[in-house]
Amino acid sequence: MTTPQTIADYLQQLRAALKGADPAMIQDALFDAEEHLRSELAEHPEESEAAMLARVAGSYGAPEEVAEIYRDTEVKVQRALRAPRPRAGRGPLARFFGVIGDARSYTALFYMLLALATGIFYFTWVVAGLSLSAGLAVLIIGIPFIILFFASTRLLALVEGRLVEVMLGVRMPRRPASAVRELPLLRRIGAMFTDPRTWGTLFYMLLMLPLGIIYFTVVVTGMTLSLVLVVAPVAQLFGFAPTTVNDVAYFWPLWTLPFSMLGGVLLFFVMLHLARGVGWMHGHVAKHLLVTTAGY
Structure with missing residues (x-):
């Protein structure tokens, strides 16, 4: 996958990496990523989007890495949503x-x-x-x-x-x-x-x-x-x-x-x-x- 040059490219690649995942989780991941990247861009207005994305790749992560983190976290979220059921016979x-x-x-x-x-x-x-x-x-x-x-x-x-x-x-x-x-x-x-x-x-x-x-x-x-x-x-x-x-x-x-x-x-x-x-x-x-x- 090519290196994203704009925030829109990053979000598109993140969406592709999360394909097949829970739609609610995808919505959360896309919003979090966009908010984080835009805050980084606002703090460094002298940088282009491509330069900012290259700089934060190590801290925030590439789209594939972010998608994997969200998938791992989603397993814990789904487990927490399941109400514990009492032990019962068959x-x-x-x-x-x-x-x-x-x-x-x-x-x-x-x-x-x-x-x-x-x-x-x-x-x-x-x-x-x-x-x-x-x-x-x-x-x-x-x-x-x-x-x-x-x-x-x-x-x-x-x-x-x-x-x-x-x-x-x-x-x-x-x-x-x-x-x-x-x-x-x-x-x-x-x-x-x-x-x-x-x-x-x-x-x-x-x-x-x-x-x-x-x-x-x-x-x-x-x-x-x-x-x-x-x-x-x-x-x-x-x-x-x-x-x-x-x-x-x-x-x-x-x-x-x-x-x-x-x-x-x-x-x-x-x-x-x-x-x-x-x-x-x-x-x-x-x-x-x-x-x-x-x-x-």
């Missing part, structure tokens, strides 16, 4: 009940509850932003407003990425997308509008509202029903009627009480498994829409 019952010790199930359950609030916010932000952008497009302030709106959605994508990574355990970028700053301003703005990540982010934020409603409804309904099935038999044993219609108390037959409690406990474990599955699915949907682009 039987289906052991795997089914072992989910109670899986921390990722509880964080995914909380994310499903939180998704309603974030979904409402994202949906409102996108709809209001697109509406105002369309309305102001005929005015002078329309273009700057549209640019700021799209930039804000990328910032929100980073925030959502942190939530997804922490709660769902799917690797997401910690840095914004890198942009080649040598390009003219209009070409950089055009690249933002043609980047699939921009439209994927908008679609994700619109999608979060129906998903948030579904997630919230499923969790609240499932957990409430599980609690009722467990608590109602105990309440009935102490004289409280689990069902009252028109001020008339109806008591469940005694032989159904053990089955009710068992059903409630089993439903709780089913909800944990469901939350873990939904978390895995949603995390990969978020990664595809918020991170993955054709360039990776």
Whole structure:
């Protein structure tokens, strides 16, 4: 591989060296490299980009060396993201009940509850932003407003990425997308509008509202029903009627009480498994829409 003569060449070679790696890691690596190289260039304005790259090759590293460092670090990051699972036997019952010790199930359950609030916010932000952008497009302030709106959605994508990574355990970028700053301003703005990540982010934020409603409804309904099935038999044993219609108390037959409690406990474990599955699915949907682009 030839020695890079410009920062753009360096980033292109680094991207090529990281081909096939996690897209979130590639985004972080490209941003870190560009920030470091540009800070070096700013500190030594008398140097050309080629001279600066030759000077920092020993300290920061060639693109291939930097890519290898990031690949090694990514192994540790992926290992840290995997929530420790309890030791369980190989039987289906052991795997089914072992989910109670899986921390990722509880964080995914909380994310499903939180998704309603974030979904409402994202949906409102996108709809209001697109509406105002369309309305102001005929005015002078329309273009700057549209640019700021799209930039804000990328910032929100980073925030959502942190939530997804922490709660769902799917690797997401910690840095914004890198942009080649040598390009003219209009070409950089055009690249933002043609980047699939921009439209994927908008679609994700619109999608979060129906998903948030579904997630919230499923969790609240499932957990409430599980609690009722467990608590109602105990309440009935102490004289409280689990069902009252028109001020008339109806008591469940005694032989159904053990089955009710068992059903409630089993439903709780089913909800944990469901939350873990939904978390895995949603995390990969978020990664595809918020991170993955054709360039990776």
